[in-house]
Amino acid sequence: MLTTWTDDECKLILENCWKALPAGGKLIACEPVLPKESDDSHRTRTLLEGDIFVMTIYRAKGKHRTEEEFKQLGLSAGFPHFRAFHVHVDDFFTVLEFQK
Template sequence: MENCYKALPVGGKLIACEPVLPTKSDDSHRTRALLENDILAMTIYRPKGKNRTEEELRQLGLSAGFSHFRPIYIDYFYTLLEFQK
């Protein structure tokens, strides 16, 4: 994310599409699907990776230098993440 920040002009945006984990677990189908995907991501696709909550993504962007973060929940599973320089 830091490399993306460095490559962007002032005012530029980084747009990502990711599943965003809920802050608190509940019995909804959405939460169950997201948590199952997180387990899958940790065990198969990214052995040292994980999905993140909205706040974790916000902090990740801020630590890379981005000054603005906006999540846009587009469907049951994925969220557009907008980071602005």
């Protein structure tokens, strides 16, 4: 889970994945993704509580990120294409696709 790592560590992980993939290859990750703006929905409250949990357990090393933050991490690691799929299997996780 990228959630348990700092931005620099995530970038390194993503760079290593990018190097291992063939041209056009994809990295799929399932991560909790924070909404752009906070609201009173059950999903947002659950994600924010999860973010506090991650920061507590991993001593502020990890964090939940927004879709844009994941996109920027992917771009910084060399992935020019990014998509997020908000599937209705679980309110907590979003499927992220990074393509080389």
